[in-house]
């Protein structure tokens with residue numbers, strides 16, 4: 001029986017093996033493993049992709065978000081105990097970045113259709129302590145609209161994008177800087193290059209993108225022991241650097257990102273057109289949004305039976321995410337919150353294969369299998 005793995009990173013990277021090996025060898029031979037040309041090149045290319053002035057390569061996506069919030073504290077724009085609104089329906093890392101900085105996460109329910117944070121609910125969550133909002137472009141779908149911007153403007157909130165799943169996506173509503181690409185819409189953005197992301201390294205890495213000169217300088221210093229120049233420590237910093245080998249791998253992968261995203265779009269279109277089982281709800285994308293299909297997520301009532309049917313027919317699947325942050329043991333203090341839509345989604349979502357090596361033909365076959373459920 002033909003197998004349709006949910007994800008196989010070795011196969012996904014196989015087409016670029018020669019380029020990756022050559023790039024790794026170059027770094028090894030050059031002998032500069034940190035703070036060098038590949039990191040600079042990657043930073044320039046990511047900044048250009050996101051239409052921002054600054055990109056700072058860092059250790060991973062969670063650190064990118066932590067550094068942004070910490071930098072805003074150093075710059076006096078956030079203080080201990082301030083409230084930051086985050087989507088309830090997200091990966092836990094979004095919320096961890098807030099808690100880690102002594103800030104208070106305030107959870108916002110998603111929209112039924114896009115599963116992204118519902119900006120119409122923001123106004124009702126604002127208190128005298130609210131200082132920032134962190135939209136997450138979940139599954140590669142931009143979470144950005146005029147309501148979000150208006151609420152942020154009226155209440156003087158910082159907008160920090162969690163762009164971990166959406167590098168290269170675009171909104172039809174311009175961001176604060178008049179541009180449309182995610183990672184450049186708000187005041188700052190955290191990006192992740194975790195191996196399974198659309199732009200994936202061969203290990204951990206991430207980046208902060210922003211147009212704010214002061215924030216960029218502060219993040220860069222914080223990520224390097226808090227030092228703004230050699231042996232001068234302005235802040236109580238961290239070591240959150242991106243290394244040259246990962247940067248070199250990402251420069252290779254970046255050359256193919258557009259083509260990879262186009263393939264994902266074609267697969268998503270095939271699923272949309274071919275899945276006709278009334279028990280399976282396909283994703284809703286609002287008009288004008290350019291989404292990059294980090295995940296293709298369907299919803300089913302009887303998830304266990306559905307996944308068993310997929311597995312019986314050789315189709316891998318996954319769940320993003322089965323347990324929402326407020327149900328995690330580390331967030332006991334949030335466990336009493338009433339977030340029915342978040343919990344319903346957590347019980348119904350199933351991610352189908354969309355990453356390489358999945359092909360359009362595979363998507364047709366998988367849709368047929370789904371229609372027989």
Ligand SMILES: *Cc1c(COP(=O)(O)O)cnc(C)c1O
Nearest residue numbers: 060061062091093094164192194
């Ligand atoms: C992957 C991810 C992160 C964290 O990125 P890492 O590089 O794994 O630290 C944060 N937020 C979201 C929404 C993610 O999907």
